[in-house]
Amino acid sequence: CQVPKRLWPPSFLNGRSLEPPTLFLVLAVRPNSAIEGDRPLSGRGLNTFRMHCICVCAPTQGFSESPDLEFEYADTDKWSAELSELYSYTEGPEFLLNRKCFEEEFRTHVSDKKWTELDVAQHRAHAMRLLDGLEVITREKRLKVSRAILYMVQGTFAECSSEAEVQHWMRYNIFLLLDVGTFTALVELVSLLHKMCNSAACSSAVRKPAISLADSTDLRVLLNIIYLMVVTIQQEDPADSPEWRATRETFKTELGSPLYNNEPISVMLFGMVTKFCSGHAPHFPMKKVLMLLWKSILFTLGGFEQLQNIKVRKREELRLPPLPEDSIRVIRSMRAASPPASASDLIEQQQKRARREHKSLIKQDNLDAFNEKDPYKSDDPREDEDDNDDNDNSMEAEPFPMERDEVMPPPILHPPSERVNFPKGLPWAPKVREKDIEHFLESSRSKFIGYTLGNDTDTVVGLPRPIHESIRTLKQHKYISIAEIQIAKEDEFQKTPLSGGEEDVEMCSTELLYQGILPSLPQYMIALLKILLAAAPTSKAKTDSINILADVLPEEMPTTVLQSMKLGVDVNRHKEIIVKSISAILLLLLKHFKLNHVYQFEYMAQHLVFANCIPLILKFFNQNIISYITAKNSISVLDFPYCVVHELPELTAESLEAGDINQFCWRNLFSCINLLRILNKLTKWKHSRTMMLVVFKSAPILKRALKVKQAMMQLYVLKLLKVQTKYLGRQWRKSNMKTMSAIYQKVRHRLNDDWAYGNDLDARPWDFQAEECALRANIECFNSRRYDKNQRNPDFLPVDNCLQSVLGQRVDLPEDFQMNYDLWLEREVFSKPISWEELLQ
Template sequence: MQVQGFRGWNVTELYSYTEGPEFQLNRKCFEEDFRLHVPNKKWTELDVSEQRAHTMRLLDALEVTAREKRLKVARSILYVAQGTFGDCTSETEVETWVRHNIFLLLEAGAFNALVELLNMEVENSAACSNAVRKPAISLADSTDLRVLLNIMYLMVDALREEGEGDSPEWKVMRQTFRSELGSPLYNSEPFAVMLFGMVTKFCSGHAPHFPMKKVLLLLWKTVLCTLGGFEELQELKSHKREKLGLPALPEDSIKVIRNMRAASPPASASDLIEQQQRRGRREHKALIKQDNLDAFNERDPYKADDSRDEEEENDEDNSLEGEPFPLEREEVMPQAVTNPSTDRLTFPKGLPWAPKVREKDIEIFLESSRSKFIGYTLGSDTDTVVGLPRPIHESIRTLKLKFFFYFYFLSIFIILFLLIGEEEVEQVAAETLYQGLLPSLPQYMIALLKILLAAAPTSKAKTDSINILADVLPEEMPTTVLQSMKLGVDVNRHKEIIVKAISAVLLLLLKHFKLNHVYQMEYMAQHLVFANCIPLILKFFNQNIMSYITAKNSISVLDYPYSVVHELPELTAESLEAGDNNRFCWRNLFSCINLLRILNKLTKWKHSRTMMLVVFKSAPILKRALKVKQAMMQLYVLKLLKVQTKYLGRQWRKSNMKTMSAIYQKVRHRLNDDWAYGNDLDARPWDFQAEECALRANIERFNSRRYDRAHRNPDFLPVDNCLQSVLGQRVDLPEDFQMNYDLWLEREVFSKPISWEELLQ
């Protein structure tokens, strides 16, 4: 049984370039054992029954006690999971055999065995103590863990998405694996919680040899496999709204962002002429090839953007116009259409987003209108319009037409009105994961942010910082210039992958927890804020962001599976310095967008956190990020600028009119939002602390009511109506009652007639 190639298969980031020699070592371990049992044959020449038998033989041998033998067997299993590349002639063939072999491993119960081995290696106190005592930790200290994590990553990543031509058996096994991976079967907790525990143990300093890049990548793929990605999240959101009887989403956010264009259309004919003249001047300068430095910088799309002193009060950098960023030229240009009759460019009319209005916005508008025209308010009544002028009636009707009910409000209403009995909690994957993370969630968030800080390009090396390079540094340091350059590329790439994995995990958890219950997301978000996530993300963007987006920290000929299928060319210092032909790095762009979305999640509708953006002077930092001409990234930067514009003052808005116009054109509007003209100059962070404290109290009540069985609120306990259990309870009577018990019996029992027939009926 062979399975066709599948989409989304990308394991190049799993392996560091320092691990390159281990590919052939895995092959050697497999072939030595394979020739003893199946001589004169290749793995690809065996039928399914023979392959299944050898797979079971390998798993049985994995239970040996000797570490060296167990490691050889684990390497053999890893070679099988890597697609037995020695028998393949192309990358597509390797991908096909990866999926086929992983089906055999999963069918034989390999993942359960690997989880047990991983648990044993994590609790290996001898290895941990040796790593703590060593002055310098290298790749060799994490060998056992890396081999196990590599196999598990390949299995989870292969089973994450459906492939073309998957058999019915594969689809059933894939669905079963996904449900088991998210359930508390392994070590009485979901597998993702176990990985979070490894991250925390690494940051505490008790296990510095843990290969953090592989742990974080596996954690990311596990969350994707069990909870789902962004497209599945959108489907779950639509399904939940339909289930609750709410209207459908006004538009698909993913499609809107994909169709959005990063370059703004000219606002007038004069702007169009000015753009054409600028483009003509640039082309003319490029043709005459001036040699002075100023002309070179003007032509160079990647010139340094560190002129920070002028940007704060100057909007002449044309970051929202000019030449598009060379990521995807067709996507970032305005979607203009040429009219053949007039030979003119016409741009689409309207804004990309449908405006939304919350019920609270309608209440605030009605309250202010009643207070102004009538002199009293009616609280949360949004229907009574008696005494209000006709234009106010029209305004309310318009607001209600754009009203959008957020389904997570229902979760809050259930908590407010739940008086008796227990809330029925559906045990979906997100709920199970939250229950597993809840006891130590603050420690998990702090650990992730510590690693993110250590991997940030702007971080400086400190003696007390955690070492995230344990699984990339070789035992013997490089001795030649070429080896040093290769290791430098590997280290930078290693940090970029860590940032990518952490940002993706945090964003996915925030979105899935919000979909499951809004207070679960708020609990996680509060602990991220308490752990200084907001200034950390701003510190990340306080760099030459164009240089980060266009970084070339990759050597494509050393990526798997290209490096094991083709003959490698000779590497030179010039080829390493030149890098790949790609003019951008999708990995770093993905990380930047994720971090911006996390920042939006943390600050949305939270005034105290918005003021943190103002206090930390985020406006010039975010404005520099607009130099990246990519639609999605610019959208989330503009969102963050929009929420703080009214706190930045009139002079800032006057000096940054192009940015204000871009916000108007690209960001969703609230019909009665005063973002463009409001002035809250006197607002201070401590003015909004009451709001944060109230939110924290609500979250603690939610967690206590739903998850704290020992200290549950008696008002929310169910009523016991069972006669046997009620009568069987021991009740301590007061002293005065015991002294007068005979009198009570005489007065309440013996002296009163009892109709036994009615009692029995």
């Protein structure tokens, strides 16, 4: 908010700056003040909590400002961008090779017309001929047919004059190929190559010191076709016919169902990732595999809009109150905050401060004494003077390090019309958990009455009236999550396995995917993190790291400076796309699993933590994040479909260095936000993992990320700083008041969350290992009960008491027993006296 001129420091009034100073308001809420030994709580609803306000005037020109990034977070980038990222620039010559293969095949049947001049029946007949060609045994002929299909999927660009026309024919050809059954044949070919590991290519690739594009030709062509089909069919267009819309829904269902070798296609792609990381298939084109895996998960499970709709529907089914707000809409409406001061700014401020006398800050230490009057109502300077006199001794000339340049002067006489414009409200509605209400009540009972009830949030007998009002306020903002209901139901199933009955599990795409990846989920998570580590810009080349450049390096290395620069841009772009795909995969899986069942989410999250995902993400951000987000590792004239429609200009070193004209790189900012969201998912309400953030010294790393002026990214950085603020100590909080103010303004408040201090029990780091072990035990019980049908308790299995069926049951006897059966019968049966009367009775 803006400060009126009567409160401007003298340097601003003297004309040094045309910009008004900014007012930073820090509101720290301390709950349970009566419990902590202070005087009893005052009874005014939310005013039952003690509040401390510190107002600091700081010049806006002293901070290193960067422009706001006009970035809109979405499930994916523009369709054209997602198409172009599939191909590396090294693959450029293959566009003409694909065209040549198609035209040779096409001219043998149609000699006088172009593809775009044929009717639907002729198009369908040729697509069927190409489909038959995929079943030939000869590899060379099958590869030629695959390239011809790829050219069709690429929009038969030689007959098009614009990018829009290419995209139109892409959609037409892809729906045509899907209709004749090409997709199933392609997936079977990929599965066959995966199982055989393309034995000839695999054995030669393992022996070769350097793997190139030629080692993965077959897989690359097939994956290109499948990826383009998935991405294009997923793209909705209002002009689509009803038949195409029905085809899209059918394809979406089949893609998430175990129709391909009794497993969803995503499970097969996960298997390819693990085989690549194990070293058995180093030639796999991993960027294409990861991009296809991401788009398959996104298409079958749904994006963030669909997640929000599923969440609303599930809350209605569970008869829970509606969500307090639409989080997607709130985040999109938020504005970025000014970043904290850099080191150069602080040095400059210190030099200015050496030439200027210190002035004291105004601190309003306690608002309880101010409750009797409305602070927004009166503007009388005499009241301000009284307030200053009361609080003058509380804080003598104690400026904060980040805002010491200018301090607030004593109030000046001003006209009554001039007043501070207070913000209308915070962006998020506060939330309170049932556990928080129980903790507050137990502490209150222990303080005032001397007894505790346990799991009782209704009995308030003997408690003071302010406590009653506090509990009423807390219950007004109580939020019950879907996860709490799921945990309670699972506890009930574990306690009463017989009377609980059968669980009604909805076999949605998320459930089918979890069942498919459950046996090898730890290996999948480790493999993804290994590739992420190799693709991170902060990683150094090591001999034991995996080679992720198999589908970008040419057979012959560059010989000129221009070729080397082009390859360097291509390699950096290749790594950025891999990071983008992995971050999106992990985030989508975490969010969908959490909504489907919280223990599915916890199982995946725990294995990510065990695989060192938290330090890996922190290592990723321990770089010049501004440079990473504004990197220009792209050559727009070589992007598909521009490169196949337009005449290519001559590339020069200057044009490669200039890059594109965009303010930022969409995929890199998208990756950073995804990784921050993953980190938030892993650490939320997990004190042991929050302590990992503290141990790995994440606070300075995250503070540097605040320099990116993008509201969504800043929000998730501030969330991560908020959860560890109580562990960082008073001096850190005192030195980072601007960050504390941003946390207050942008992050959701928990009414009795003592985030700004260190007084609650959760801030004391003990017995965190027991917390993780208990969670792991609950996860194992859930997976065993729901998915491991062979591990049922034998005491709960039905017993066959029918004599005939038991005697008629066939028993397989070992061979040595059958050979010595007569001897066993004589020794164990005939030679021992048996009282048959007693036995039968």
